[in-house]
Amino acid sequence: MRVLGINALFHDPSAALVIDGTTVAAAEEERFSRRKHGKRPVPFSAWELPERAAAWCLRYAGLRPQDLDVVAYAYDPELALPAPDMGLHDPWDHLRQTYAREAPGFLATALPGLDPGIVRFVPHHMSHAASGAFAADGAERSSVLVLDGRGERGSHLAATRRGNRLEPLRAQELPHSLGLVYEELTDHLGFLRSSDEFKVMALASHGRPRMLPELRRHVFPTGDGGFHASDVPWHELCPPRRPDEPWTQEHADTAASAQAVLEETLLDLTRWLHGRTHDQVLTLAGGVALNCVANARIAREGPFSRVWVQPAAGDAGTALGAALLVAATEGDAVEPMAGADLGRDWSDAELGGWLKTAGVPFERPADIAATVAEALADNAIVAWFQGRSEFGPRALGHRSLLAHPGHAGNLERLNDVKGREQFRPVAPMVLEDRAAEIFDGPLPSPYMLFVHDVAPEWRERIPAVVHVDGTARIQTVSSTREPLVARMLTEFERRTGLPVVVNTSLNTAGRPMVDDPRDALECFGSSPVDLLAIGPYAVRRGGLFAAGEGA
Numbered sequence: 001m002r003v004l005g006i007n008a009l010f011h012d013p014s015a016a017l018v019i020d021g022t023t024v025a026a027a028e029e030e031r032f033s034r035r036k037h038g039k040r041p042v043p044f045s046a047w048e049l050p051e052r053a054a055a056w057c058l059r060y061a062g063l064r065p066q067d068l069d070v071v072a073y074a075y076d077p078e079l080a081l082p083a084p085d086m087g088l089h090d091p092w093d094h095l096r097q098t099y100a101r102e103a104p105g106f107l108a109t110a111l112p113g114l115d116p117g118i119v120r121f122v123p124h125h126m127s128h129a130a131s132g133a134f135a136a137d138g139a140e141r142s143s144v145l146v147l148d149g150r151g152e153r154g155s156h157l158a159a160t161r162r163g164n165r166l167e168p169l170r171a172q173e174l175p176h177s178l179g180l181v182y183e184e185l186t187d188h189l190g191f192l193r194s195s196d197e198f199k200v201m202a203l204a205s206h207g208r209p210r211m212l213p214e215l216r217r218h219v220f221p222t223g224d225g226g227f228h229a230s231d232v233p234w235h236e237l238c239p240p241r242r243p244d245e246p247w248t249q250e251h252a253d254t255a256a257s258a259q260a261v262l263e264e265t266l267l268d269l270t271r272w273l274h275g276r277t278h279d280q281v282l283t284l285a286g287g288v289a290l291n292c293v294a295n296a297r298i299a300r301e302g303p304f305s306r307v308w309v310q311p312a313a314g315d316a317g318t319a320l321g322a323a324l325l326v327a328a329t330e331g332d333a334v335e336p337m338a339g340a341d342l343g344r345d346w347s348d349a350e351l352g353g354w355l356k357t358a359g360v361p362f363e364r365p366a367d368i369a370a371t372v373a374e375a376l377a378d379n380a381i382v383a384w385f386q387g388r389s390e391f392g393p394r395a396l397g398h399r400s401l402l403a404h405p406g407h408a409g410n411l412e413r414l415n416d417v418k419g420r421e422q423f424r425p426v427a428p429m430v431l432e433d434r435a436a437e438i439f440d441g442p443l444p445s446p447y448m449l450f451v452h453d454v455a456p457e458w459r460e461r462i463p464a465v466v467h468v469d470g471t472a473r474i475q476t477v478s479s480t481r482e483p484l485v486a487r488m489l490t491e492f493e494r495r496t497g498l499p500v501v502v503n504t505s506l507n508t509a510g511r512p513m514v515d516d517p518r519d520a521l522e523c524f525g526s527s528p529v530d531l532l533a534i535g536p537y538a539v540r541r542g543g544l545f546a547a548g549e550g551a
Contacts, residue, residue: 001330002067004057005323006107007074007127007315008049009100010149011041011194014312015054016320016342016391017061021332023135023324025060026342026391027053028316031515041194043092046099050319051110056344058111065114072326074318076121077101079152086153087175087230122322124151125286126159126166128313131321132283133161134328136308137336143279143304145269148286148315149179149194158225158273161283164328169276170225178262179288181219181229185258188234189251190241201291202424204259205469207252211237215261221268225276229265247423263294267302274303281306285321289313289449290393292473296450299442311340311447312392320391339481340447341398343389344515351535354517362539369484372402372533373491376501379404380530381417383506385520386484390513394448395505396475397429397485399514401529403502408463410502417527419509425473428465429503431489432476438462438500444476462500475503 005016005026016026029038032052039045058065077100083093099106104116128146136142139161146157155177158170186200187193218232234240238254241247270282282304284295290313299307310317328334346354355362365371372382382402390396401417403410405428415422432444441452451471454462465472479486493499506514508527514520517534524532524539532539 001069001327001332002063003070003072003323003326004054004068005072005074005319005321006050006054007319007322008103009046009075009096010315011037011039012314012316013038013048013050013053014316014319015050015057016323017057018320018323018327018334019061021327021334023320023335023337023342025057026312026320027056027344027389028391028512029053030512031343031389032056034512034519036510036512037195043090043096046096047106049106049110054111065111068114068118070326071107071114071119072122072322073103073107073119074122074124074127074322075100076123076152078121079123081153086173088150120326122325124318125154125157125171126168126325127318127321128285129157129159129321130166130325130328131312131317132285132308132310133159133166134324134334135310135320135337136281136283139281139283139308139336141279142281142283143273143277144283144285145273146286147178147266147288149177149183150174155179156226156269158269160277160279164331164334166325166328169273172226175230176226176228178219178227178229178265179286181232182258182262182288184232185234185255188240189247189255190243190245197287198290199421199424200255201259201293203247203252204255204293205467206423207249207254207256209257209260210253211257212260215257219261219265221265223268223272225269225272227265227269259293262288262291263297266294266298270298270302270304280304281308283308283310285310285313285317287314292449292451296441296452299450307442309447309449311390311394311396311449313449314393316392340390340392340394340396341388342391345388346517346535348535351517351537354521355534355537355539358521360521360539362537364536365538367487368533368536368538369488370491371538372488372531373495375531376402376404376492377495379407379410381414381528383520383524383529383532385506385514385517385532385534389515392447394475395503395513396446396448397477397482397503399506401504401506403464404496405462405464405500405502406496406498410464414502414504417529418504418507425467426465426502426504427473427475428462428500429475429477429485429489431486431493431499432478434499435474435476439472439474441474444478445474446476446478446481448473448475450474462498464502465500
């Protein structure tokens, strides 16, 4: 069965293609449109579809719209209540529901040849749940927990997977929403809601949870698998911050308190779920599952033996989940994700053509991994563009900025390159077989979705990747799954004695992650990056404006 999944209604519009139970391609519209998150999550944008992402998925597989069996749209307007009935203050939400009901016609216009009759509405949180349950490796039987801002009428779903069946157990109805509470705080602290929640998580490490007793009056588990989370008086806890103002200790303490109450509530939900299912494996999805600090606490203190988090846990992942759920329901044997590299790629010849067209000097070294390792050992900043782009918000060794972790100043240096706040950390990538001696936490961790304590004897050796609280959000690298990245790490260790390299996303503030060669060249040309490693080719800053052309 050929199923195209579509996420479009709220934000992070995306498309995913599943053929006979196997995920073939997945991409976010922002990587094509170059608009961060694709669009803002307002009712007036609900009609916008991931047209370019969907068209690319079909081209990649050599399919036409009329070749599809099902288009799975990750929202079911028939399940939604009017916004006032859900306790939401959005007078234009009816517009969003109208656009959702008309999605089959919009999709047929966007993909000429598509039969609108094959479009199926798949509940939003069931799509999230399937993106975790069916994509996790080795988890034919698992518990599933979904938490985000909102779906049709809820903000949470607890479920179980048993083979090809996904059974809901508990849902929390709106207006109670852990995701919306965190979004409100994001806005109160001067960041962009439904976008910058990770900044609040980073800021929390700089504070103390001294407002926790007050927050517990507004956010708490109810003991039955649900929770209360609404009407938090943020103005009473700390003054609002304008985007152009510096943050204060009061802001950091409020963030720390919100992070703490979120973790407490999530732990209660996981314990309730485990009490119902007695499973060993928990899969997480929904935007709240991108909170790697909370994920690490669930893995450390929760009742499950293993926790797996969907790398595209936000709304983008619902395109994949909707397609997987339809495939499973129709009897296909769904396969777990082999990795998050599900987007576009280019051949060596195509990349060389891009470089020649751009007129930049370049070289083709004998081993690009060794060339990059040498540059990093000399404290260069490297833009790394290799293979298929990642699906989801994390750079996982395909569209990355790399640096030496042994120089503390590289944290400030990278934040300057990217144009972002200095309180934000950067992450380490580490060889999978070396991770345990340096980092304490869930291993392996290939998707950078947990935080790990850094061993005391290593903190002075890799200071650029150690957060203020002594942790790091790591990515473990398998030499089988990622041989080129692993070879680069091995070559770097041979030169420096460190099996760790700084890895952050290849983009600048407010821009989506680099996706195609043009994006890579524009980012390299406008940022103080020393070397661009694009496929087998190397472009050096020193020769960028020199006359002549590479070979």
